[in-house]
Amino acid sequence: MMLKSTLSALGSRPRPFDPVLEQAGRIILGKAHEIRLAVACLLAGGHLLIEDLPGMGKTTLAHTLARLLGLQFARIQFTSDLLPADITGVSIFDREQNEFRFLPGPVFTQLVLADEINRATPKTQSALLEAMEEGQVTAEGQTRPLPQPFFVIATQNPAHQIGTFPLPESQLDRFLMRLELGYPDRNAERALLAAGGQRQQLEHLAPVIDAGQLPELQRAVAAVHAAGPLIDYVQALVEQTRRTPAFQHGLSPRAGLALLAAARAWAWLDGRDMVLPDDVQAVLPAVARHRLRSAQGGGQALAEDIAALIRSVAIP
Numbered sequence: 001m002m003l004k005s006t007l008s009a010l011g012s013r014p015r016p017f018d019p020v021l022e023q024a025g026r027i028i029l030g031k032a033h034e035i036r037l038a039v040a041c042l043l044a045g046g047h048l049l050i051e052d053l054p055g056m057g058k059t060t061l062a063h064t065l066a067r068l069l070g071l072q073f074a075r076i077q078f079t080s081d082l083l084p085a086d087i088t089g090v091s092i093f094d095r096e097q098n099e100f101r102f103l104p105g106p107v108f109t110q111l112v113l114a115d116e117i118n119r120a121t122p123k124t125q126s127a128l129l130e131a132m133e134e135g136q137v138t139a140e141g142q143t144r145p146l147p148q149p150f151f152v153i154a155t156q157n158p159a160h161q162i163g164t165f166p167l168p169e170s171q172l173d174r175f176l177m178r179l180e181l182g183y184p185d186r187n188a189e190r191a192l193l194a195a196g197g198q199r200q201q202l203e204h205l206a207p208v209i210d211a212g213q214l215p216e217l218q219r220a221v222a223a224v225h226a227a228g229p230l231i232d233y234v235q236a237l238v239e240q241t242r243r244t245p246a247f248q249h250g251l252s253p254r255a256g257l258a259l260l261a262a263a264r265a266w267a268w269l270d271g272r273d274m275v276l277p278d279d280v281q282a283v284l285p286a287v288a289r290h291r292l293r294s295a296q297g298g299g300q301a302l303a304e305d306i307a308a309l310i311r312s313v314a315i316p
Contacts, residue, residue, distance in 0.1 A: 015271045016217070017043075019208045020068045027064045027201055028057050030188025034179050037286050038065060038153075040265035042214075043221045046176025046258065047132050047152040049117075049290065056181045058155040062113040063202055065153070069214065070207030072147065074106040075113040078120035084127035088137045102140060107131050110147050110211060114154035118164045125171050128152065132174040149214045176258045177283070178290035224264040225274040229316040233277055234260050236313050237284065241292060244312070246305050248293040259287045277315045284310065 017039055024035045038061060041048045050058040066073035076087060089105035106112065107128070117125060131137055135146050154175065157164055172178075184192060209217075234256060242250025251259075260275075262283040267275045285306045292301035
């Protein structure tokens, strides 16, 4: 930790996202770590999955980030009767022009909230796969680019709740991070109760970052230096997931890239231009848990599984 403090001081530079983190923390009380992970996910160019019980602030977090970052926003309420065309768009016949005209769906925006994504069928969930991976939509034989930046925040209820469908592994893997907000601590909940909720404050939020700046900031994050030994550490963590009997299968190469990208974003938010092992460890649970299956029961990896993984791999 002393090394991290020293490097932060030597490599200090402007931290334009500090006001974003601060103002978001006034809306989502007591969740500074989770907010920072969500922002790091965006800066790394990834998509975010938030799984928790109803009423925990998942949707509010998505609205908050959209407002603070000045992003075009659309919400899609996923239900069992939702169709892929309801997401991507549909062609209709224009009698005046005597031709078909494509009407873009709500996915054609900068920040898409896929609310309760696991209440839709896997077929409908798959309508997001191309959009999330390639930033485009192919419909009616034509490929159309999506606005940039493009960011999906999906919320889902726990799998044991009535009316939910499991997300296929291919869909889960498109999310760079998966978070749980959890219950607020006592002080945060007391402040929430005294204020009567925080959603009314959303109306007064003004953009802190110009959405047009985000691609440039994402490029700056991608340029954060990862030294050879740091890459060795990331590779060792990924390889350990493939060797340990704790998991049914290990992390893929894409997961390793996601881990490194998230660590770069975490370091950049800390005002540094180089990645440290601390950064990798900070983002590893959010990057890896939804990609790993526990050998005990086959469910998603537990927090203690990830903690054991970190302890089992030495820092170079």
